Every structure is written in structure tokens, then in C-alpha cells.
Amino acid sequence: MPARDNFHSVMRIGPVQIGTHRDRNGQTKHAAVCSSDGCGWSADYTSQTAAQLAARTHRCRVR
Numbered sequence: 317m318p319a320r321d322n323f324h325s326v327m328r329i330g331p332v333q334i335g336t337h338r339d340r341n342g343q344t345k346h347a348a349v350c351s352s353d354g355c356g357w358s359a360d361y362t363s364q365t366a367a368q369l370a371a372r373t374h375r376c377r378v379r
């Protein structure tokens with residue numbers, strides 16, 4: 317899991333954790349972070365809905 321400042325996990329969908337963190341401008345971002353070993357996928361979204369959708373459709377690169 318990549319280091320993120322002030323990352324707060326709020327829910328989990330499969331291997332993906334959804335959480336919020338603040339970017340350098342102080343704005344809250346919704347991050348989806350895959351916790352599977354060898355995957356390492358993560359992305360930031362402006363809404364939790366978008367992050368949840370990405371988590372549901374995420375396919376790990378490593379099986």
C-alpha cells in the first residue's frame with residue numbers, strides 16, 4: 317500500500333480499500349487502493365461513488 321498522507325480507510329470492496337485523504341491543496345480526495353500482494357494499483361477520485369465503481373471493476377494484474 318503506497319504511503320499516503322492522512323489516509324483513512326472507510327470501506328473495503330474485495331481486495332480494494334476505499335479511503336479519503338487530503339491532497340497538497342487541502343482538498344479531500346477519495347482513493348481506491350488495492351491491497352493484493354503484487355498488484356499495487358491505486359487511484360484518486362473526486363467522489364466516493366467513482367472510487368467505489370473503480371473498486372468493483374478493478375481486476376488485479378497478478379493472480
Ligand SMILES: [Zn+2]
Pocket residue numbers: 331350351352355356357374375376377
Ligand atoms: Zn488489484
